[in-house]
Every structure is written in structure tokens, then in C-alpha cells.
Amino acid sequence: MSTKDDELLKELALEEYKYGFTTDIEMDIAPKGLSEDTVRLISAKKNEPEWLLEWRLKALRHFQQMQMPTWQNFEHPDVDFQDISYYAAPKTKPKLDSMDEVDPELLSTFAKLGIPLDEQKILAGVVAVDAVFDSVSVKTTFREKLKEQGVIFCSFGEAVQEHPELVKQYLGSVVPQTDNIYAALNSAVFSDGSFVYIPKGVRCPMELSTYFRINAENTGQFERTLIIADEEAYVSYLEGCTAPMRDENQLHAAVVELIALKDAEIKYSTVQNWYPGDKDGKGGIYNFVTKRGMCKGDNSKISWTQVETGSAITWKYPGVILKGDHSVGEFYSVALTRNKQLADTGTKMIHLGKNTRSKIVSKGISAGLSHNSYRGLVKIGPGAENSRNFTQCDSLLIGDRCGAHTFPYIESRNKTAKLEHEATTSKIGEDQLFYLTQRGIDPEKAVGLIVNGYAKEVLNQLPMEFAVEAQKLLAISLEGSVG
Amino acid sequence: MLSIRNLHASVEAKQILKGLDLEVKAGEVHAIMGPNGSGKSTLGNVLAGREAYEVTAGEVLLDGKDLLELSPEDRAREGVFLAFQYPVEIPGVSNINFLKTALNEVRAYKGLPPLEAKEFLNKVKERQKLVEFDAKLANRSLNEGFSGGEKKRNEIFQLAMLEPKLAILDETDSGLDIDALRIVARGVNQLRSKDNAFIVITHYQRLLDYIVPDFVHVLYNGRIVRSGTKELALELEEKGYDWIKETVDAEGAV
Numbered sequence A: 001m002s003t004k005d006d007e008l009l010k011e012l013a014l015e016e017y018k019y020g021f022t023t024d025i026e027m028d029i030a031p032k033g034l035s036e037d038t039v040r041l042i043s044a045k046k047n048e049p050e051w052l053l054e055w056r057l058k059a060l061r062h063f064q065q066m067q068m069p070t071w072q073n074f075e076h077p078d079v080d081f082q083d084i085s086y087y088a089a090p091k092t093k094p095k096l097d098s099m100d101e102v103d104p105e106l107l108s109t110f111a112k113l114g115i116p117l118d119e120q121k122i123l124a125g126v127v128a129v130d131a132v133f134d135s136v137s138v139k140t141t142f143r144e145k146l147k148e149q150g151v152i153f154c155s156f157g158e159a160v161q162e163h164p165e166l167v168k169q170y171l172g173s174v175v176p177q178t179d180n181i182y183a184a185l186n187s188a189v190f191s192d193g194s195f196v197y198i199p200k201g202v203r204c205p206m207e208l209s210t211y212f213r214i215n216a217e218n219t220g221q222f223e224r225t226l227i228i229a230d231e232e233a234y235v236s237y238l239e240g241c242t243a244p245m246r247d248e249n250q251l252h253a254a255v256v257e258l259i260a261l262k263d264a265e266i267k268y269s270t271v272q273n274w275y276p277g278d279k280d281g282k283g284g285i286y287n288f289v290t291k292r293g294m295c296k297g298d299n300s301k302i303s304w305t306q307v308e309t310g311s312a313i314t315w316k317y318p319g320v321i322l323k324g325d326h327s328v329g330e331f332y333s334v335a336l337t338r339n340k341q342l343a344d345t346g347t348k349m350i351h352l353g354k355n356t357r358s359k360i361v362s363k364g365i366s367a368g369l370s371h372n373s374y375r376g377l378v379k380i381g382p383g384a385e386n387s388r389n390f391t392q393c394d395s396l397l398i399g400d401r402c403g404a405h406t407f408p409y410i411e412s413r414n415k416t417a418k419l420e421h422e423a424t425t426s427k428i429g430e431d432q433l434f435y436l437t438q439r440g441i442d443p444e445k446a447v448g449l450i451v452n453g454y455a456k457e458v459l460n461q462l463p464m465e466f467a468v469e470a471q472k473l474l475a476i477s478l479e480g481s482v483g
Numbered sequence B: 001m002l003s004i005r006n007l008h009a010s011v012e013a014k015q016i017l018k019g020l021d022l023e024v025k026a027g028e029v030h031a032i033m034g035p036n037g038s039g040k041s042t043l044g045n046v047l048a049g050r051e052a053y054e055v056t057a058g059e060v061l062l063d064g065k066d067l068l069e070l071s072p073e074d075r076a077r078e079g080v081f082l083a084f085q086y087p088v089e090i091p092g093v094s095n096i097n098f099l100k101t102a103l104n105e106v107r108a109y110k111g112l113p114p115l116e117a118k119e120f121l122n123k124v125k126e127r128q129k130l131v132e133f134d135a136k137l138a139n140r141s142l143n144e145g146f147s148g149g150e151k152k153r154n155e156i157f158q159l160a161m162l163e164p165k166l167a168i169l170d171e172t173d174s175g176l177d178i179d180a181l182r183i184v185a186r187g188v189n190q191l192r193s194k195d196n197a198f199i200v201i202t203h204y205q206r207l208l209d210y211i212v213p214d215f216v217h218v219l220y221n222g223r224i225v226r227s228g229t230k231e232l233a234l235e236l237e238e239k240g241y242d243w244i245k246e247t248v249d250a251e252g253a254v
Helices: A003-013 A036-045 A050-065 A104-113 A119-123 A143-148 A156-162 A164-170 A181-189 A430-437 A443-454 A464-477 B040-048 B072-078 B095-109 B117-130 B148-162 B178-191 B206-210 B230-239 B241-253
Strands: A027-029 A088-090 A127-133 A136-140 A152-155 A193-198 A207-213 A224-229 A234-242 A250-252 A255-260 A265-273 A285-295 A301-308 A313-316 A319-322 A328-337 A342-351 A357-366 A371-380 A388-397 A403-412 A418-427 B002-011 B014-024 B029-033 B053-062 B080-083 B090-094 B166-170 B197-201 B215-220 B223-228
Touching (some): A050 A181, A156 A224, A301 A319, A328 A371, A388 A403, A403 A418, B014 B053, B080 B148, B117 B148, B178 B206, B223 B230
Parallel strands (some): A127 A207, A224 A255, A342 A371, B029 B215
Antiparallel strands (some): A127 A136, B002 B014
8 A cells, every 4th residue: 555545544543532521510429449338338329229239249249259351352451440439420410301401511511422412303202312421310301201101211220219120120130240240340339320111012112312421530330221121022222422531541331231021122222432542542441341132032132233433442242142932133233443442342142042043243443553353152052943143244454553353252052053154354445545536535535435335234223313423433433634 | 628748657666657748628539549568557547646656757737737736536626537447346335325425525626515415316317327327236335246347337427427527538448348338438429528528548449439539649668659540540450569669669779
């Protein structure tokens, strides 16, 4: 590749994060440190029942005995768990009735992030937004409309108060406390998050959407999300995040659990754009999330779609346990890394029921000095007669100093299973760029077009509105000033 | 419109063009012929601004503007179009979306607003018809899985959409069967006007039966060594490139 293109690609790869700013809102922050007292404080702040406090304490004891894993394809940063504050709530924590009551500074932050929380859109009934600002839900919209259908969509804390039987039944049923060290940590100290329950036979009338953000300095974020689709129910849930620029590393260790009962379907989409650190990799979010769904009933379906462009380190494997017969699990992923970003992400498809099917489409994009790993497990249990998996795993390299890695694991204990795996690695070529610029297209836009074309199969899985946003995000992420 | 003077260019330190002169006026079609390795494709790439081609001397003016100063995208916006010898495939990018982006970028450069969706689609339909381009292909990913002939025809469709001042067809006839060649030539003839100009680079005279040039130039060893009208092409066809090589080499020896 010629020098000018090299320079262009280098600039694109080194571009500064566009959404860096901080908001000054008074915070109520717990002292740093992790102990039984911390857990008791969180539980008390949230006015939790005794069983949940016990559950948290049990998780804490697991956490204290667990070791950091060593198998990941990056060097685990030193995280001092005693140097983190485990609880932060905006001091102004009223229940709000209208947008007028929301802190204007918060609104302007949302506006800068491009979060469509404007009243028009909400009045139009396009999406219900449960905007999580740090640890406590500030505002939940459209609850009433959902309520008519029997849909419960609220903060996790509220669910604990109002629907304790559902929380107690399903919490930790897909991601056990002992699953991994960060799941144990989250179980001990989770602050808030979202809860969704779709009753039997109900097709949720709108896309549910939550915007997670990280705002308080030195405050680890431990969201907890639980989504239950009862028999024959359907829900599409969108999660999107951008975070203000920060100098200090911030740990994010969320847990998301999905449960689909008989004939139910859950579609979970994520656009993640947390602060990735500066071009030297300083700062930036550690995104260590455990996401898993359980196709509990026959003919159920769970589909994960993720577009990951942010974070210094992304470490997550949204997976599906295919327990019900004829159940379906899907995973569609675009992970873009640049500068010194690291991503080790993929999925786990655990086939237990008969005639279960899973499909994995992973598109990695690496630029700059980044490293992008796909790691996927397809496991076929002895009872999973005639189960099938299709895996497609592609890597796109921009420039010649980045890395793409693939770690597929297959464990089959049933001879009737059919497994397919396809993988490609390609580079954005000088010839492709020249072709587009020769037609008058700006080089930055040209890279955006090529990358979006490459990721199209995954972007097509996103709900329309989100797909447009994700396309822009991919283009912006690779944008730079062209000399 | 186009004025090339004493153009020298090299690729990977190898001198390919060694003092090329060419004047092209609006409304004209110029054919550039020559043996393999004479610098035909280099000329197209240099005019379009491909980075690997280094201009070491000379100047190129497009309507008085110094073309060599401009980036590839700005040359395109000024009205230079290169129909590629080997059009590349860009998976997942729809032909239509690509064309819309290109067209609107060119319009923005000229200070024009983007075309309305309806206007754009009307234009697509009209131009498809004009150059006999299959509507199904227009909706597919850019050149992905296209046959060689379909790719070449897509180049002509793009040409029809973008309406450049100066179109350079780089061996557009290579790999085309006779029917495809006729269709491509018909398309080009439809697009000829008093305001635009074409440089048709070809190895064979055959294409010039269909796209009749006003001038024919023979490129050899990085320079135009013969210029004439379409009869020159016929003479070349008859006598072969060795004839040119021998006479030119002999002249050089004098």
C-alpha cells in the first residue's frame, strides 16, 4: 500500500474519541472498598429483603475465593477491587412525571450523546427508554402503556420491591454466582439495572431500550439485567452506551440474564461505544460483562446482536443455553477495535435439547495497534440429537500493525450433530479505496462504506432505528482528519 | 479541455511515461493504442491520481486547472472518470447506495444540494435504460459476484450516472464478447456530447469499429509516436505493432 493511504489509514485509526465530556451532578458515593459492610450498605440503601442480602453475601464469599482467569488473549489489567467505590446515586433522585423535571444538565448530556430522549420521539411511541444514569434509574417512560399489556419494564431495584417472586425465581438461574469472578462480583455488589417480564402470549408492543452510561469517577458499574419472556411472548430489547471521557480506567462488570419459556422469543441488541482510552490506550473502560440466555422451553429463540466499538478492553461472550427441544440461538457480532483497544469476544452455544439450532456470525474489524479476538464455544450435549450449528467468523484488517485472532472451540458429544465453521480474513485494499475515491467519494466515507458493507449481515439484524445509528457509529469510529 | 505536456511518470522507480503530449478538446474521442507495456494503463492511472504512480515531470491541465495538484476524489469531482480495466468488488455495499454517495459528493463539490430520492431513482431508471444495464445488477452489492462483462457494463452505467467531462476507458473491451462489446459501445455513443470527451485505451482495433474515434494515437515506450485518424487504427491492425516498433526504433537510431 502506498504511503498516502498508509497515512490516511493511520489517521483514521488514531482519531480521538468524539464523545468525551463530563457532567457535574452531585453524587452520593459510598466510600471505596469491598467488604461485607459494603454489600450490607448497598443492600440497605436499596431497602432490599433479607434473602437478597444473603444472596449477595454468598456471592461475595465466592468472589473472595476465586482467581483471575489466565486464558484470555490479553494481559489482564491490575484492578484494585479495594480502590473502587461500589455505590453511587445522583443526589437528586426524585420520581419524575415529565421531561421538564429532569436535570437540564443531564438532558444536555444525553443530547450530546445523541440519545433520542426528546419528548417528540417518546410521544411518538417509538421506543420506551429506561435511562440509567449511573446506578439509579432516573426516568422510566411508557410504563403505563406497557402495563396495559401486562408487560413489566422497570429498574431492577423496583422489581425487587414490586415483583420479588419473579426476581427470586430467576435471578442467577442462567448466570450462577460462581460462573466467573466478575459475575460473582456483580452478584455481590450490583447496583441497579433493568427488569423485563413479558406475560404469556404477549408480543411486546414496542422495542424496549435502555441507555447505560458511566459517569462517576472511580465508580465501578455493576448493572444487573433480567429479562423473562413467558410462553409465546416476544420482546426486542435494545441496549446502547457511550461514556464521557475519563483519565482513569473504569471497570464495568454487568450481568445480563435472559429466559425464554416455551415458544417465546427474545431479541437482545447492543450498541456499545464506551470510552476506549486515548490513542496510547490510557484511560478507557474495561467491559467485562457476562451475558447469557436460556432457551428454557421448547421452540424458544434467543438472538444476540452486538456492535462493539468502544472500551479499552472488551471481554464478553453472550451465549445461549439451548435447553428446550427445537430451540434456536443466534449471535451476530461486529467488534471494531482501533488504537490500542483489545477485544476478546464471541459466544457460547450450549446445545442440550433435541433438534436445537444455533447460528454465529462474527465480524471483527481491527485498526491501529489493536487486537481483536473471536473466541467461541459450540457444545453439543449427549441428548442434543440432530442439533446444528453454523459459524461464520470474518476478520477485516485496516493497516498492518493490528491483529485478528480466532479461537473456535467445539465439543460434541452427540454423533448426530452437524457443525459448520467458515472463517475469512481480509484487508481493506488500496484498490478498493482508490475505486471509491475515483468516483468522487471522500476517503473517510469510502472506508465507512467498505466497513459498513462488510458488517452488513450483522447490522441487518438490528432494529431499523438502531441500525442507522450503528452505521454512523462505525463510520465515525474510523473517521479522522484527512491531510 | 485536457492538455498533457511532456508528462513523465514512474511506477516503483521504473520510468513508464517519458514525455507524453496530448490535447483533447470537448466533443472529441481519442483512442490510445499501443503494444503491451507501452504505458497505456499508466496514463489512465496517472490522470486519475492513483498513488503508486509518481509524476516526475510535465503538466496536466483540465480546463486550465492543474490536475496533478488535486487528490483522486477532487479530480473525480472536477469531472475525470476512469472506467477501470479491473473493477474491484466491494461486498455488502449496494451499487445504488454507492452511486448515490458518489453523485451527491460530486454535487456537493459543485455547491449543489443532494438529489431528492425520487429524482435520483428517476435518473437511475433513465440511465439504466440508456446503457442497457440490468436493474437487478443495480440493486446488488458493488460488482460482487458480477461476471467480467457485467463489471464492465457497470462501469459504463456509473459513467452514465456521474456524467463526467472526461471519461477514460481503460481497456473496457478486454474480456467482452461481441454482444457485450456492442452494448458497451452503444452506451458510450449515447453519452457522447459536444461538452464531454473520451479517451479510449485499447489494444485492439475492434472496439473502434463501434466507438468511432476522432483521433488515434499510438503509444510506444512512454511516448505518443504516431497520431492520425481512425485509418491509423486500421493500418495498425493490418501491419501489427512490430511495424511501429521497427519504424520508431529506426527513427531513434538516426
